Amino acid sequence: MANPGPASGLAITEHRLANGLRVVLSEDHLTPVTAVCLWYDVGSRHEVKGRTGLAHLFEHLMFQGSANVSNNGHFELVQGAGGSLNGTTSFERTNYFETMPAHQLELALWLEADRMGSLLAALDDTSMENQRDVVKNERRQRYDNVPYGTAFEKLTALSFPGEHPYHHTPIGSMADLDAATLEDARAFFRTYYAPNNAVLSIVGDLDPEQTIAWVEKYFGSIPDHDGKQPPRDGSLPETMDAEARELVLEDVPSRALMAAYRLPHDGTRQADAADLALTILGSGESSRLYNRLVRRDRTAVAAGFGLLRLAGAPSLGWLDVKAGAGATLEQIETAVDEELARFAAEGPTAEELERAQAQIEREWLDRLATVAGRADELCRYAVLFGDPKLVNEALPKVLDVTAEEVREVAAARLRPDNRAVLVYEPTPDDSTDDDSSENEEAAA
């Protein structure tokens, strides 16, 4: 039953324990490594007012020990077994993962089960105070102390209205990080950390029967509960009714134009069409915006489009243009709008569509090249779309999208009245990067 490789599709089996834990296995014996990935269906969208950043801070606490694991024991035991590990928090989920030499798989399962069932037996004020400081320094390092560092946060806030569950980003605010209490963390665990709110995927050099027996042994007795509240409603109209815009005066090295366009939800055919449109317009050195702004007009040093796929709210099409010396943002914005309007009218050429599909295929192969990448994708499809097997249809779906569908989504969505805009003008004083990652990591 060995899997010959991602090109011919992953061999996937699914199981469910009596306590509701969903388990997904995919065998591949090419390398003696096994990835364990656990997605909890909780992210920053579940946070409440005054407690932004709690899901991510809590993720850090998951590495501070549980009933049978010492403070930092999780890191020590996994690395001491030759494994690598981490966790990340996004808007929609929190994931924890270990990649292990195959003969150490059982250890990773034991560790994950221990913290799923018994974290509160070890969680104390010392861990809480320490990790609060660590996370505040993570925020400073990644956002506050680098040029353009808070752009992601600002643009997200402009894109989603004030009470919307995606209005704030996973890192949270300094004030809310300061305000979080140990009791908040305990309540968060009791509400969201349960076997019936998680998917466990295990990929690589494994024996399926043995693996399921271990999962049953370690996770089977963890009680399920129905404490979880659904996230606040993230539904929004398909398009914004007017542009939202903010001017930022900061000590940044150059002018910049950034924008977020409201796009279809992840998992839809229209989201794949949007992905292709953004790739043609703004990914790589043959893209329309690169050719126009960087090569021909020479008004920009960098110009690109990225897709932030969201399932519980509209996705965002992320435009980032850094101006060249002497160029004005008016010139750049006019050129961007002209290119988007021309694309909306004409659609992609057959060659552009072929190129974009080839790029997305390579990115997909890249993600599936490691057992850890495959494990994460299986969890993603299971948690967000209910079926891990959808992973095998993801690429064929993108390759099936037509030029007219790409044009249609561009015409409907890539419009000035369907975006939030952030404009940076440099001042000689004070500073605050380019990192618009939606993930917060526990380490490194």
Next chain:
Amino acid sequence: MSDTPAQYTPAMDFHPQPQPGTPTPWAFPAPERLTLANGLTVLHCHRPGQQLVAVDMVLDAPLAAEPEGLDGVASILSRAISEGTDTLTAEEFAAELERAGATLDTHADHPALRVSLEVPASRLERGLTLLGDALRVPALPTEEIERLVANRLDEIVHEQANPSRRAAKALYAALFADDDRLSRPRAGSTDSVKRIDRDAVKAFYDAHLRPSTATAVVVGDLTGVDLAALLESTLGRWTGESVEPSVHGPVVADDTGRVVIVDRPGSVQTQLLIGRIGPDRHDPEWAAQVLGIYCLGGTLTSRLDRVLREEKGYTYGVRAFAQPLRSAADGSGRGLLAISGSVDTESTAPALEDTWTILRTLAAEGLTDAEREEAVQFLVGVAPLKYETAGSVAATLADQVEQYLPDTYQAEFYRQLAELDTDTAARAVIAAFPPDRLVTVLVGDASVIAEPVKALGIGDVTVIAN
């Protein structure tokens, strides 16, 4: 500190920590070699299941070969080779590359100019043809080179504003003499980049890019590929007169203990970069040094983060590392040894004080057997994970070529690591980080941090403007 965790009695069944199964033997892959008719050396390695094939080129165009006053010409050349050929414009070349689902990354560094192609196995021939044409007949168009020069000038401004880039620039300037190319930014400064034009780039290409001194490393699922024939018909079309390979000068640095503060008013954090130079991979102590440095600062349970992050909360993470700078076949090369991270502004002096305490304790007491054991288990055990992809294997093989190391180096390194004892690792890391021979660069708000740092007595403090 009121609540005790004891009240949270878990309802699950516990089991003893499981013991490992039987490990599957794994070794770093051994490449095979061949030489094309044009003199190009090829290392290749079949990795079943790796559908993305990696082709890493090592080109003998070291930064030290750049003409006087033209720092950055190697970088501009590296960026210009993908800007069109004899038959394709810059835009067409980029489009063809993307149509093949390929990426082409280039980087000019002190030892060599590197070009990395990644392409799905199904489109390997198209990828190799484009790579071959870029090396064989790059158009190096004047207008694209003007643009790349202008972009580089803008990029310098962005680097200057980025704390970690700024710290690296200051450290290299402090460690190395002004006339050593190592002292100056790899991609050039504003003054040198302004002087670069098409003629300079073409002259550098003509002088240094030759198949006889180049190596291609090809790794991935090569099932059904007649590699020798495929390479002859692609990279094999690149010709050029045979030249003598470059000779690299010895690396020397001034590691007198001192502090350089790059003033960045208003910074909410201070970027730390504490460094000197030491052995490269030719040194018999290299594996011991890797092991010891991991114990000092390889992960968040290492000595530095155990205190600075997990006890004090001063930082998101501090790492110690060793990285070859420039190597030579005779072993006269050196690597950079450094500790790097960022701490909140107020914690700058306390974090440095703790760092020096950790280094002094290490020098006095060495490492423990438990630390050595965990580090060996991690470094050796993680290798099959680290080298799962074709790209990671190709990059390591290319590094070996660039550093004049035998093809069996990495496999031998893992065998050595597994056998090292605690004292050997301790001696190596103690020698690597002597507390009085470290150059400390701090990028942060001098008005807040300078006085407390002076009081630490870790060396004379100089403040420079950003």
